[in-house]
Amino acid sequence: MPAAPVTPLVDVRQVRRAFARAAAGYDAAAVLQREIAARMLERLDYVKIQPGAIVDLGCGTGASLAALGERYPHAGIVGVDISEAMLRVGDRQRSRLRWMLPFLRGPKRASLLAADAQTLPLRTGAAGLVWSNLMLHWLADPLAGLREMHRTLEVGGLLMFSTFGPDTLKELRACFSDGYEHTLRFVNMHDYGDMLVECGFADPVMDAERLTVTYPSTDALFSELRRSGSSCAVIGRRRGLMGKQAWQVACAAYEKLRTEGRLPATFEVVYGHAWKVEPRTIGDGRAVIRLDTKRRPLG
Template sequence: MSQDFYTDKARVRASFDRAARRYDSAAVLQREVSDRMAERLEMIKTTPLCILDAGSGTGYGAAALRQRYTDARVVELDLAPGMLLASRSKQTESAGFFGRLLGRVSPWQVCGDLEALPLADASVDMIWSNLALQWVNEPDTVFAEFRRVLKPDGLLMFSTLGPDTLMELNAAFGGLDAATHVNRFIDMHDLGDALVRAGFALPVMDMEKLVLTYDTARAVMQDLKAIGAHNATAGRKRGLMGKHAWQRVEAAYETFRRDGKLPATYEVVYGHAWRGQPKKADRLPDGSQVIQFERSTPPRAD
């Protein structure tokens, strides 16, 4: 990926720190995708005792994992300390006085970067990562780190965003100038290849498109701001956009209006794989590994 499309980690951290308090009010997509990931766990037999929630946000996924795997320690890791504090606050509030007294508020939180995990080798049984990988710069680095901290036969399950994400917004900004205005996202097949390069076994990838609808283009931007999802690419334009430039963007976005609403499309990519060496039966005669790619029928989420 061109370094013009690399994310500025300091900007990402600051954006999510600022958004932490209002994040839950706008994180409709994040919760929906987390729930869909959880449904996929029904088909996977695993009993992890230590789970890393990589990019845990305000703790929605971590809470579901604790409920599903009651004997497991769930470690929340996020780049933004504000997100971890928001999760701790929610846990403290829901636990009540006696819950806190009995230790029902999880102490397992780590502030860190997915591309340089502050965890020991072979220290977790499962890694869960919901809509966080789109903020990294090098998938190979992240998957190498994931494999390093996973125990043998450990499970990696993740979701991220694909290239068609916010395609309407990207098209509306197209031709405005040479700067990047929307984050760039990595193709599902490239992620599958990166998993293989990192040494993961039996990777399975699939994709679906979810569409959120809005009354105005400004409402789309406000939602993105509320969850901290600013454009954080190195090639972004600095400074505020002028009034006339924004009017051009709004007019271009209006061409996508259907049934009185403006769509915002998200290409959601799901993947899971196992740490360890693939079995011989999982390789073709020429030594190459089999990867499954499944394409789901795109649903519509209004």
């Protein structure tokens, strides 16, 4: 049965603007993003693959490119992101590091590509590993993105990704009562599993964990969200400034959650991986039946 449509109605232009504004200071603010990437890398310890080519989809400033290159030193790596500003910042940082420390040896330099994950300008079967850290929830249609990932992988290739689930920023959502969206509409883990199957992936494995990050104030929370590019980008968000009284009411509601002097913010992290296998149907929908032509003894 096809997966139910669960499009988050993300304004992709707003996503691009938010990350362009955040690009210069992104790495200083993206502590959670780096932690989740490190946990994803640990999961690769249990997977025996040697990809010839890797696509880091939603690479941002490229924090994972070096780690992937060290793990798979013979692989060609392409970093893809929708924000040209993020790619430029990351490329300048890596160029500066190579200039300052020319004696360091490392993996080959990654190629960078500005593109929408839903329409990748990559050939079919180009990659043995598609890696995507905290990108799927920024897509207007995550199912379309997963289809592109499936197309981009070679048969036998692996998709590994992380994204945020519905409990993410639940405290923040609960504090507003103005009828507007204040966070993205995060997709359920099981819906992602259904999408993977619909796209043709085999053996999808999904799991989730909840991380709680604490802040001294609501201002500190919103500042970190802005600096990491994580502002609200849904179509139904408030376009103008919120009134002072409504803002004070929301902040007062959040203050009631203060524990040991800190305000909590939940992040539900969804992890998934799946394999691309030989197709069971061809383009017109007919099933593929493989015949064993070896002679077998009768009886």
